[in-house]
Amino acid sequence: MMIETHDLTRRFNGNLAVDRLTIDVREGEVFGFLGPNGAGKTTTVRMLACLIRPTSGTARINGYELGRDNQQIRRICGILTETPGLYDKLSAQANLLYFAQLYDVENPEAQVRKYLQMLGLWDKRDEPVGTFSKGMRQKVAIARALIHEPRLLFLDEPTAALDPESAKTVRDFIEELKGEKRTIFLCTHNLDEAERLCDRIGVIRQRIIAVDTPDGLRRSLFGRQTEVQLAEVTPAIVDAVSGLEFVAHVKQDGNRLRISLADPDAQNPVLVEQLVRAGAKVQYVSEVKHSLEDVYLTLVREEAR
Amino acid sequence: MKKALIVFRKEWREILQNKLILYTILVPPILLAIIPLVMMYFMRNEPVDPEDLAMYSQFVAALPWLSPEEVVMYVLLNQFVLMFLMMPVVIPVTIASFSIIGEKEQRSLEPLLATPIRVTELLAGKTLAAVVPALLTTWVAFGIFLVGARFLATPALLRALLSPMWWLAFFVMAPLFCILSVAIGVVISSRVNDTRVAQQIGGLIVLPVMALAMLQTFGKVLYTTQTFALACLVLAVLDVLVIRMGSSLFQRETILTRWK
Numbered sequence: 427m428m429i430e431t432h433d434l435t436r437r438f439n440g441n442l443a444v445d446r447l448t449i450d451v452r453e454g455e456v457f458g459f460l461g462p463n464g465a466g467k468t469t470t471v472r473m474l475a476c477l478i479r480p481t482s483g484t485a486r487i488n489g490y491e492l493g494r495d496n497q498q499i500r501r502i503c504g505i506l507t508e509t510p511g512l513y514d515k516l517s518a519q520a521n522l523l524y525f526a527q528l529y530d531v532e533n534p535e536a537q538v539r540k541y542l543q544m545l546g547l548w549d550k551r552d553e554p555v556g557t558f559s560k561g562m563r564q565k566v567a568i569a570r571a572l573i574h575e576p577r578l579l580f581l582d583e584p585t586a587a588l589d590p591e592s593a594k595t596v597r598d599f600i601e602e603l604k605g606e607k608r609t610i611f612l613c614t615h616n617l618d619e620a621e622r623l624c625d626r627i628g629v630i631r632q633r634i635i636a637v638d639t640p641d642g643l644r645r646s647l648f649g650r651q652t653e654v655q656l657a658e659v660t661p662a663i664v665d666a667v668s669g670l671e672f673v674a675h676v677k678q679d680g681n682r683l684r685i686s687l688a689d690p691d692a693q694n695p696v697l698v699e700q701l702v703r704a705g706a707k708v709q710y711v712s713e714v715k716h717s718l719e720d721v722y723l724t725l726v727r728e729e730a731r
Numbered sequence: 732m733k734k735a736l737i738v739f740r741k742e743w744r745e746i747l748q749n750k751l752i753l754y755t756i757l758v759p760p761i762l763l764a765i766i767p768l769v770m771m772y773f774m775r776n777e778p779v780d781p782e783d784l785a786m787y788s789q790f791v792a793a794l795p796w797l798s799p800e801e802v803v804m805y806v807l808l809n810q811f812v813l814m815f816l817m818m819p820v821v822i823p824v825t826i827a828s829f830s831i832i833g834e835k836e837q838r839s840l841e842p843l844l845a846t847p848i849r850v851t852e853l854l855a856g857k858t859l860a861a862v863v864p865a866l867l868t869t870w871v872a873f874g875i876f877l878v879g880a881r882f883l884a885t886p887a888l889l890r891a892l893l894s895p896m897w898w899l900a901f902f903v904m905a906p907l908f909c910i911l912s913v914a915i916g917v918v919i920s921s922r923v924n925d926t927r928v929a930q931q932i933g934g935l936i937v938l939p940v941m942a943l944a945m946l947q948t949f950g951k952v953l954y955t956t957q958t959f960a961l962a963c964l965v966l967a968v969l970d971v972l973v974i975r976m977g978s979s980l981f982q983r984e985t986i987l988t989r990w991k
Contacts, residue, residue, distance in 0.1 A: 516744060
């Protein structure tokens with residue numbers, strides 16, 4: 427495991443920011459951390475990156491114990507904070523070189539060159555970052571987070587406040603990183619981004635509400651559903667479908683039927699056969715895929731009740 | 732120490748990009764070195780004002796190896812030498828607050844504190860960046876003043892200006908002032924978000940030094956090696972107290988959760 431937390435809790439002046447957080451993040455996994463503003467995402471990242479101490483609970487990062495082995499943890503972690511936090515008067519190269527030296531990178535100049543070239547900023551290396559666009563600044567900040575080749579990368583809202591093109595560049599780069607088998611802990615509000623990038627997702631609202639793969643979350647909340655578009659829906663057709671023993675629920679919406687099934691892969695052929703036998707003219711059969719937004723909003727609203 | 736030097740170098744790169752800070756570091760020492768020399772040049776052939784002589788009559792008695800004219804010049808030059816001590820007070824607090832508030836404004840503290848640097852190394856780097864230019868400019872300005880005085884002052888006056896009191900002031904008191912000034916800069920920076928406000932508040936710490944200089948100007952006190960040694964002792968105690976306060980504020984947790 428790259429991250430293991432047990433009952434990790436943080437209070438600020440008595441106010442609970444993170445409540446008994448217990449999660450495991452596997453090595454090489456992209457773990458999405460979703461939650462509304464003030465849910466404790468940044469506080470969790472700050473605790474795991476050894477920036478603030480937990481009030482109670484324990485955590486291990488790559489086997490190192492939080493609190494006892496903080497220096498070792500800092501060496502293997504990279505962090506992209508909510509704002510780029512660059513030195514505006516210094517060049518991109520000077521910004522990165524500073525951090526490379528602080529992380530004791532063996533050949534800092536070569537490493538800086540590698541990331542500036544990788545992110546297409548080598549030609550602008552001597553320009554002060556204060557003159558850069560938001561997207562370019564974010565790229566420099568990402569390069570800074572990676573400069574020491576961390577095994578665990580915390581990304582806090584990496585595409586927030588970026589224009590769509592810059593956001594796509596950043597997302598594509600994260601996908602590249604995913605290919606490098608680094609562990610990425612991604613805090614985001616962007617559910618499409620989470621869907622595309624994350625292997626598993628944790629939803630937090632002070633305490634963890636759910637952890638699973640995006641599909642696992644959908645299944646646990648909504649089950650699996652098949653949608654069938656017919657030329658015409660008659661009561662006899664609905665009765666025929668409802669009569670099947672494996673059908674949990676049927677909902678009619680115009681000429682469409684939405685049918686809840688436990689195992690659509692095995693049961694869809696039988697279902698279609700039954701429909702045809704009942705005289706239905708089948709136009710389309712598809713799986714109902716609830717968006718991650720539906721999942722997230724349902725979870726957060728249920729938690730708020 | 733290696734990381735403190737990395738921080739020191741980076742701080743200097745930033746300072747070199749900031750003209751306001753550069754002027755703060757360079758202009759006062761140049762003025763303080765030149766003005767007393769110009770004054771000495773014009774005063775050396777002028778008769779002494781009897782009112783001045785009356786004001787400094789007690790000093791004439793205390794410095795019998797100087798002529799009354801030399802005593803008046805000595806006292807006036809002493810004001811400037813005391814003014815030199817304003818540099819190790821003003822420059823470090825200016826640089827320290829620029830550096831720390833600059834980090835706050837740019838929101839660069841969080842990624843910086845996520846690195847394996849120890850906060851003591853970070854503080855040491857920032858302290859060095861503030862103290863080294865202050866001490867260097869103070870010493871260079873004093874050096875220029877002494878070289879000029881070598882040609883303009885009488886031998887007796889020059890000997891008086893080279894008394895142990897001044898060596899104590901420049902090589903013990905000035906570094907102590909620097910450390911005090913940086914520590915105050917850290918304390919101010921933890922509560923303020925605007926560099927100019929921090930510099931204005933920091934500028935207030937120069938007032939006690941000016942008040943001490945004024946006491947001598949108005950003939951109330953003549954500083955000696957003993958009084959400076961005592962002042963050094965008081966400063967050392969103050970340094971320890973303010974450093975403790977500054978260090979307690981300069982912790983990862985405190986910076987990220989309690990600083991304004």
